[in-house]
Amino acid sequence: MTVGGRARPCRARWLMAAGVAAALALVALVNPGETRLFPPCVFHALTGLHCPGCGSLRALHRLLHGDLAGALRFNPLTVISPPVLALLAWRKDWAARPAVAWTALAVLLLYGVLRNIPAWPLSWLAPG
């Protein structure tokens, strides 16, 4: 985890950055919708329901190809969360507000429920 002491060994950070870059490159090069290389969502496999992360790899793949509309189709939260998380990582005092954390939890859980409701405006939240 990156946030911690400032005296954290540099090597660990470089290793982590390299890992993230490699993972992003893999998701960009291989379309998660057309390969068996990436594991399916266990929650979806067991319950048939969409969890908040379902479709995030397919959305990330399209996002990395600059296809914003395609990314939104698979998981709108994946499109919204990187800038929000970057903001929280940058402004530690915002991340330190309990209300922000509880809001994040509520948004995640509510999103997980709403995207399983097969009615028009909400079905937009489901992948596909």
Add this chain to the structure above:
Amino acid sequence: MYCHKCGAQNDDNAYRCRSCGEALRRPAEAAPTPPPESAPSAPPTPPPEPVPQPAAAPPAGAPAAAIPNYLVQSILVTLLCCLPLGIPAIVFAAQVNGKAQAGDIQGAIESSRKAKMWCWWSFGVGLVGSLVYLVFAVLVPIIAAGVAKANG
């Protein structure tokens, strides 16, 4: 004792935090010491015991905002790795600053530690699960197909 900067648990006799390298102050040292010239004739006081203070007494001026809450990491592992284990990580992350604001520094440090622990469990389960899937769902069928081809 806990590091007053990052909240990591350290040996009671440690001088530097093993996690962040911060110099660790003992509760006795953190208390204002009287200037030496104020009591020149006082009898020599016995040196303070090295570990008399319970761990529940961090320095009074412990920077509450410096206790990491791991919120960003918690959200990341919830979205990317393992939802069921990421949710408690977010709950503990949310508790950290609430407890710190209420003056419960020890509770905040404990919640911080638990948030970190759930983050790593979620990350580990997600990583191991992906690797196991990769071996059994991708590599094994490929090898099996290769063997079948070689035999047939």
